[in-house]
Amino acid sequence: MATGHTDPQRRERIIGATLDLIAEEGITGVSHRKVAVRAGVPLGSMTYHFSGMDELIREAFTRFADHIVAVFDAHLAAPADRDQARQAVTDLVHALSEGSRRDLVLTQELYVLAARRPVYRELTREWMARSRTHLEKHFDPDTARQLDALIEGLTLHRALDDEPQDRALTLEAITRITTTDT
Incomplete structure (x- = not known):
């Protein structure tokens, strides 16, 4: 070596x-x-x-956040209209919740650190802002913020539930948040 x-x-x-x-x-x-x-x-x-364990852990979680933002980008870069964007968000929720247990655990570990330590809270805020940037390509900023929270919640619930909701119910939840009364 x-x-x-x-x-x-x-x-x-x-x-x-x-x-x-x-x-x-x-x-x-x-x-x-x-x-x-x-x-x-x-x-x-x-x-x-x-320089120490704290720098290593911060760098590791920064790299992890980059990975998750890349997953958002992979799902949300192509949709051409709002209906396609809703389908893409549904695909994203299912990919995240059915994917790597490692990613799910790392996400929760980062959230726990962020709840306790401001430097990690800032890292998660930056991550959320980057994720919302992808959502804002298809939805207004307020809707993107709500949708980002829904993605996090649905991903966690689907990953931990013995009988996770199906795609139709995920799409229905996303559609409810992203449909505005005109």
């Missing part, structure tokens, strides 16, 4: 290992030693690449 400066992927492996550990053991289960072992790097690499 390459060492030091000749291993450009080392930092990325450390971040990925950190996210994996958070998903498996929670924030309290993460340590420099565990991350180094998981990433397959010398323990000294931890302090070479990150």
